[in-house]
Amino acid sequence: xxxxxxxxxxxxxxxxxxxxxxxVDGDVYFEGRMTRWLxxxxxxxxxxxxxxxxxxxxxNVLARYGNDPHKPTLLWDAHQDTVPVEGMTIDPFKPVVExxxxxxxxxxxxxxxxxxxxxxxxxxxxxxxxxxxxxxxxCSCDEEATALGIIDLISYWNPGSKRSRLLxxxxxxxxxxxxxxxxxxxxxxxxxxxxxxxxxxxxHSSDPKQxxxxxxxxxxxxxxxxxxxxxxxxxxxxxxxxxxxxxxVGRIEGGISVNVVPDHCAIEIDRRLIPGEDPKAAxxxxxxxxxxxxxxxxxxxxxxxxxxxxxxxxxxxxxSLLLQTMDRWDQERVQQGTSPxxxxxxxxxxxxxxxxxxxxxxxxxAVVFGPGSIxxxxxxxxxxxxxxxxxxxxxxxxxxxxx
Numbered sequence: 001x002x003x004x005x006x007x008x009x010x011x012x013x014x015x016x017x018x019x020x021x022x023x024v025d026g027d028v029y030f031e032g033r034m035t036r037w038l039x040x041x042x043x044x045x046x047x048x049x050x051x052x053x054x055x056x057x058x059x060n061v062l063a064r065y066g067n068d069p070h071k072p073t074l075l076w077d078a079h080q081d082t083v084p085v086e087g088m089t090i091d092p093f094k095p096v097v098e099x100x101x102x103x104x105x106x107x108x109x110x111x112x113x114x115x116x117x118x119x120x121x122x123x124x125x126x127x128x129x130x131x132x133x134x135x136x137x138x139c140s141c142d143e144e145a146t147a148l149g150i151i152d153l154i155s156y157w158n159p160g161s162k163r164s165r166l167l168x169x170x171x172x173x174x175x176x177x178x179x180x181x182x183x184x185x186x187x188x189x190x191x192x193x194x195x196x197x198x199x200x201x202x203x204h205s206s207d208p209k210q211x212x213x214x215x216x217x218x219x220x221x222x223x224x225x226x227x228x229x230x231x232x233x234x235x236x237x238x239x240x241x242x243x244x245x246x247x248x249v250g251r252i253e254g255g256i257s258v259n260v261v262p263d264h265c266a267i268e269i270d271r272r273l274i275p276g277e278d279p280k281a282a283x284x285x286x287x288x289x290x291x292x293x294x295x296x297x298x299x300x301x302x303x304x305x306x307x308x309x310x311x312x313x314x315x316x317x318x319x320s321l322l323l324q325t326m327d328r329w330d331q332e333r334v335q336q337g338t339s340p341x342x343x344x345x346x347x348x349x350x351x352x353x354x355x356x357x358x359x360x361x362x363x364x365x366a367v368v369f370g371p372g373s374i375x376x377x378x379x380x381x382x383x384x385x386x387x388x389x390x391x392x393x394x395x396x397x398x399x400x401x402x403x
Contacts, residue, residue: 004393005102005386008115009095010037012104018081018144021304028093031080031141035059038080038139041118045125050166054152058141064166065125066134073134073169074400075364076121077150077355078114078177079143082106089380101383109377112384113177113370113392114139120396129401136167143355146305150355154362173318173365175396176356179372179384182326182342182392184319186367187241187349190273190309190357192283195266196221196290197299198254202263211261215254217296218265224293225249225269228286239274241312241349246272247286272351275313279306310357312349315365319347322369325399341391350374369395 001007014037015028027033035051042049042063049063061080082105085092092105102112121137140149156164157171178185198218203211229247238244247269254265271282287300323345330340352374356366371392372384397403 004115004119004389005097007119008102008107008112008384008389009097009104011111011115012095012102012106013093015093016081016106017084018142020084020145028085031058034080034139035061035141041122045122047125048166050164052152052156052164054141054148058148060141060149060153061139062136062164062166063121064134064136065121066131068134071131071133072172073136073167075167075171075174075359076117076135076137076177076396077140077153077174077359078117078137079110079140079149079355080114081142081144082109082111083144083378087380088382090382097386100386102386102389103381103383105382107376107382107384108179108372108379109374109382110143110178110370112372112389113179116371116389116393117177117396119393120400123397124401131400132402133172133400135400136171138167140355147307147355147358150358154358154364157362170362171364173315174356174359174367175318175322175399176354176359176366176368177370178354178368179374179377180348180350180369181373182369182371182388182395183345183348184322184367184369185310185350185354185356186312186315186319186347187239187275188310188353188357188368189239189242189245189351190275190277190279190307191353192271192273192279192303192306193269194283194303195268195301197264197266197301198296199299200261200263200265203261205259205261208261211263214262214265217298218252218254218267220294221290221298222249222252222267224290225286228289231289236274236277239309239349241347242274242309243349243351245274245277245282246270248272273307273309275309275311277309279303279308307353307357308361310354310360310366310368312347315360315367318365318367322367322395322399323347325395329394329398342395 016034200212200214255262
């Protein structure tokens with residue numbers, strides 16, 4: 001691999017699709033192949049590494065540069081998985097480089113930023129740089145679905161954990177790789193997701209009054225939830241950077257046949273949280289609202305994901321470091337008589353979620369930063385601009401070396 005573009009192409013060619021809870025079969029799913037490739041990559045870097053299984057067949061890979069007990073540790077995190085590939089108009093795993101872009105699944109989210117981080121990490125190792133802190137890079141699993149990887153990772157520094165040799169003490173901060181247009185995401189929304197069930201009594205559809213239609217009941221639930229979604233906009237003060245709290249119903253299923261009155265219906269809820277909101281309290285508020293307005297019982301499943309929002313209360317030093325790194329690089333170019341590469345960048349908030357919020361919940365100030373635009377993430381012809389990929393690589397490197 002001659003450059004970071006070659007590295008990104010190598011990553012794209014290794015399928016690591018998150019099945020998002022579906023039953024699947026095939027070697028394009030899960031992170032196993034990517035994990036093995038990362039093990040080889042870090043071995044070539046000549047650093048300590050470890051692979052920690054999170055659930056059977058899925059693991060976090062960690063590598064550490066520097067082992068000075070008197071220095072703090074900074075964490076870089078990039079996730080291994082991508083979203084599914086159905087509906088793509090390009091070959092998802094055969095990267096194409098043309099017109100200054102790299103195309104393929106994960107090119108933007110998040111193998112582009114991962115490649116930039118890996119290239120910077122390898123350069124630091126090759127140059128044997130002296131850093132003001134130890135540097136750990138984590139390549140976490142299952143970011144796109146249930147965040148199992150990062151939830152496991154924040155347990156590594158718990159007293160008595162012994163889950164990790166390389167990250168047994170809490171980092172002073174974390175930079176999470178995601179496509180941010182090289183802006184610094186200092187706040188974003190969290191999420192809780194869960195299912196609600198209604199139950200009825202089945203009977204023959206020729207005499208529906210003999211049964212209780214669970215879908216009709218769910219229709220009443222949906223009406224109340226639509227009302228509640230509007231109430232949220234009035235009752236929860238929006239965050240100045242990442243907006244307000246939201247509720248959305250994304251899936252519904254029920255019934256077994258058109259000629260059977262259904263005895264069951266289920267929906268899936270996506271409740272987005274702003275900094276300061278508690279996922280458990282948010283779900284309870286929905287439960288209470290429904291209970292007060294319905295004349296029948298509904299069943300709430302335990303949420304399959306509960307991620308707090310990322311707060312900007314304690315991550316200013318990290319954001320300032322990245323912004324100052326870009327400013328310093330631009331000033332160097334101006335002094336050399338060339339145009340600035342990065343241009344003005346800023347602290348921003350976004351509506352989507354990342355691993356940064358879980359790190360924040362684990363007591364680690366975190367920011368989100370990387371090359372690429374969220375507008376290209378998960379798309380049918382996903383790509384990243386090579387110029388931005390190269391800038392992101394240099395900024396990662398300079399932010400920790402001081403160059």
